[in-house]
Amino acid sequence: MKYSSTRGGYCNVTFEKAILSGFAPDGGCYMPDSIPEVSLERLKELKKKSKWVELVKAITALFVSEEEIPLQVQSALLYKALDRSRFDMDGWVFIKRFPNDLIVNELFHGPTLAFKDLSMLCLAEFVEYFLNKRQKNLIVLVGTSGDTGAAAIEALRGKQRIDVIVLLPKGRCSPIQERMMTTVLDDNIHIYSVDGTSDDLDEPIRAVFRDEKFVDEHNVNGLNSTNWGRVMFQIPNFFMPFFSPHGVSLNERDVEIVVPTGAGGHITAGIIAMQMKLPIQLVTSVTVNDIVQRTVDSGHYSLAESVIPTLSPSMDIQVPYNMERIWWLLNNKNSKQIAERMQEFEETGSTELPSAIHAKVVLRYKRKLNMNSNARISSTFFKCSLIHIILLSKVHYRLG
Numbered sequence: 001m002k003y004s005s006t007r008g009g010y011c012n013v014t015f016e017k018a019i020l021s022g023f024a025p026d027g028g029c030y031m032p033d034s035i036p037e038v039s040l041e042r043l044k045e046l047k048k049k050s051k052w053v054e055l056v057k058a059i060t061a062l063f064v065s066e067e068e069i070p071l072q073v074q075s076a077l078l079y080k081a082l083d084r085s086r087f088d089m090d091g092w093v094f095i096k097r098f099p100n101d102l103i104v105n106e107l108f109h110g111p112t113l114a115f116k117d118l119s120m121l122c123l124a125e126f127v128e129y130f131l132n133k134r135q136k137n138l139i140v141l142v143g144t145s146g147d148t149g150a151a152a153i154e155a156l157r158g159k160q161r162i163d164v165i166v167l168l169p170k171g172r173c174s175p176i177q178e179r180m181m182t183t184v185l186d187d188n189i190h191i192y193s194v195d196g197t198s199d200d201l202d203e204p205i206r207a208v209f210r211d212e213k214f215v216d217e218h219n220v221n222g223l224n225s226t227n228w229g230r231v232m233f234q235i236p237n238f239f240m241p242f243f244s245p246h247g248v249s250l251n252e253r254d255v256e257i258v259v260p261t262g263a264g265g266h267i268t269a270g271i272i273a274m275q276m277k278l279p280i281q282l283v284t285s286v287t288v289n290d291i292v293q294r295t296v297d298s299g300h301y302s303l304a305e306s307v308i309p310t311l312s313p314s315m316d317i318q319v320p321y322n323m324e325r326i327w328w329l330l331n332n333k334n335s336k337q338i339a340e341r342m343q344e345f346e347e348t349g350s351t352e353l354p355s356a357i358h359a360k361v362v363l364r365y366k367r368k369l370n371m372n373s374n375a376r377i378s379s380t381f382f383k384c385s386l387i388h389i390i391l392l393s394k395v396h397y398r399l400g
Contacts (some may be wrong), residue, residue, distance in 0.1 A: 022222020
């Protein structure tokens with residue numbers, strides 16, 4: 001499998017190059033040159049695999065050639081990354097059923113309680129494998145609104161060949177996430193608080209990766225979801241509901257999966273899973289920082305006047321850089337159009353999607369997107385807590 005930038009400036013790139021990069025030098029994001037389809041028969045074969053890590057192995061092997069990393073090595077890296085001692089329960093991912101056919105895919109059992117732990121831990125091991133192979137050191141540059149920084153630090157702390165520089169927006173991370181980052185004392189972890197929003201700090205990071213000479217000279221990488229590895233290791237999350245005894249049948253069609261969306265890495269992984277022929281539909285959930293919703297409604301991709309702090313700080317993003325990956329996927333990999341639109345957006349703060357792209361976005365997302373206010377977020381937490389208490393009460397009563 002080879003990789004190309006969504007903006008067309010870099011093609012025929014190896015998996016190693018793709019995951020040892022943040023943004024591509026032309027400002028785009030790396031994507032695989034083809035999306036492997038998985039037949040129903042193959043899905044049924046995969047369902048026989050009893051462990052989460054085996055499912056991750058099977059999907060990873062579709063995107064990483066044996067010439068770059070032999071299958072046995074891939075397996076060893078994934079088992080090391082997903083060591084159960086790093087998770088808070090005897091397992092990695094849990095499926096819980098609630099009334100009215102609601103199924104919750106629990107992805108928060110990792111060391112920082114973020115869904116990103118799963119992909120970050122895996123990516124860290126694959127990055128370290130290439131560094132050891134080449135006898136190279138690496139500087140990882142991470143911008144965060146909270147969960148990305150904490151997950152990256154936990155995955156990379158103590159690794160001898162990697163120094164991590166994390167930029168966090170002052171006063172815009174949750175107190176718990178900020179402490180997860182600022183209390184780590186490993187010598188290879190460096191934390192800086194900066195003025196502005198998480199979108200503001202993305203601008204100098206993108207500028208760094210555009211300086212190809214600087215990046216090569218200092219061996220700089222990024223582990224935000226600009227990194228293809230982050231997206232790739234999140235694809236199995238969408239397969240998991242079909243592989244749990246508490247999940248759904250592979251014979252069901254158009255299973256709706258709700259995906260909270262900030263920078264769009266997770267929803268991109270979901271769209272790739274759809275193109276792999278997984279029978280799902282995606283519901284995108286955003287906060288009042290609603291650039292994704294406004295783009296779907298109007299085709300006008302533009303910045304709001306400001307980023308509004310909400311109860312979901314990791315979703316308070318007005319520049320969801322993975323959107324260009326989605327447009328690239330939905331527009332037959334037309335890199336020229338993507339490059340033109342993104343250049344205009346970066347220069348003016350707005351752009352109009354070509355009608356062909358917007359029509360496909362609408363077809364994919366119409367009535368499949370919802371916006372959440374602080375009040376709605378709070379009420380949802382309350383309802384879920386109430387359901388959980390009632391279910392626990394019933395269990396305790398029956399056991400009594």
